[in-house]
Amino acid sequence: MHIKSILTSTALLISSIFSTAAHAVTYKGIEFPAGDISFADSLVSYTPSFGGGNVPTDTNYTDPSKALGAPDYQSPNGSVSLGDGGRIILEFVDNFLTGSSLTGVADGIFDLHIFEIGGAVEATDVHISKDGSVWESVGRVNGSVSSIDIDLFGFSVSDQFRFVQLTDVKGLNGTTGSTVGADIDAVGAISTVINPNPGTSPVPDSGSSFLAFLISLAGIVAFTKRKR
Numbered sequence: 001m002h003i004k005s006i007l008t009s010t011a012l013l014i015s016s017i018f019s020t021a022a023h024a025v026t027y028k029g030i031e032f033p034a035g036d037i038s039f040a041d042s043l044v045s046y047t048p049s050f051g052g053g054n055v056p057t058d059t060n061y062t063d064p065s066k067a068l069g070a071p072d073y074q075s076p077n078g079s080v081s082l083g084d085g086g087r088i089i090l091e092f093v094d095n096f097l098t099g100s101s102l103t104g105v106a107d108g109i110f111d112l113h114i115f116e117i118g119g120a121v122e123a124t125d126v127h128i129s130k131d132g133s134v135w136e137s138v139g140r141v142n143g144s145v146s147s148i149d150i151d152l153f154g155f156s157v158s159d160q161f162r163f164v165q166l167t168d169v170k171g172l173n174g175t176t177g178s179t180v181g182a183d184i185d186a187v188g189a190i191s192t193v194i195n196p197n198p199g200t201s202p203v204p205d206s207g208s209s210f211l212a213f214l215i216s217l218a219g220i221v222a223f224t225k226r227k228r
């Protein structure tokens with residue numbers, strides 16, 4: 001391929017990446033700078049009986065796909081009940097959840113938000129994973145707290161997570177009823193980057209290699225211009 005056509009297609013690729021990422025959206029006062037790609041895309045598993053407690057029976061609240069995509073709950077549709085002690089695992093396919101700090105120290109910037117329906121957030125333990133097998137605890141959402149700063153747990157912008165696991169805390173916030181357990185509408189990565197290879201695990205240091213790629217591209221452009 002001619003160098004000029006390579007540069008043209010590369011520039012188109014880069015501009016499409018940035019234009020896709022440019023449309024911030026806000027749901028319930030929470031801004032997602034990268035837009036609707038920020039939300040979990042795919043269901044890995046839904047196990048309302050995980051903790052051995054009561055499971056939801058209202059079929060308006062037992063479809064786990066209702067936790068995918070941007071928040072859309074309109075009573076009675078759009079959320080899934082986890083069950084008392086139940087668990088759901090979701091995957092980000094077109095994006096990764098990341099931290100927001102350079103060095104992995106708590107920066108007070110929230111990175112992950114769990115949209116639960118109803119007035120009070122029911123206690124839910126949150127774990128995240130890069131590969132779907134090694135899980136890291138990032139605390140618990142509870143009461144009025146439904147955003148998490150994952151840098152608090154030592155992660156940074158270079159950590160890229162594909163999976164989120166939510167586990168209802170058994171025996172808290174009601175243990176019976178047809179919609180028992182935390183009621184999840186959506187899960188969004190406030191701090192996020194596009195996954196260039198959707199549905200695959202992060203390449204180590206992909207952030208710095210992409211930066212290196214941009215720098216080298218800038219060098220090529222400058223070099224080409226100088227030659228004219």
Ligand SMILES: [Ca+2]
Pocket residue numbers: 036037038039040041092093094095
């Ligand atoms: Ca997504």
Ligand SMILES: [Ca+2]
Pocket residue numbers: 099100101107108109110111149150151152191
């Ligand atoms: Ca953060």
Ligand SMILES: [Ca+2]
Pocket residue numbers: 066067068070071072073078079184185186
């Ligand atoms: Ca929903």
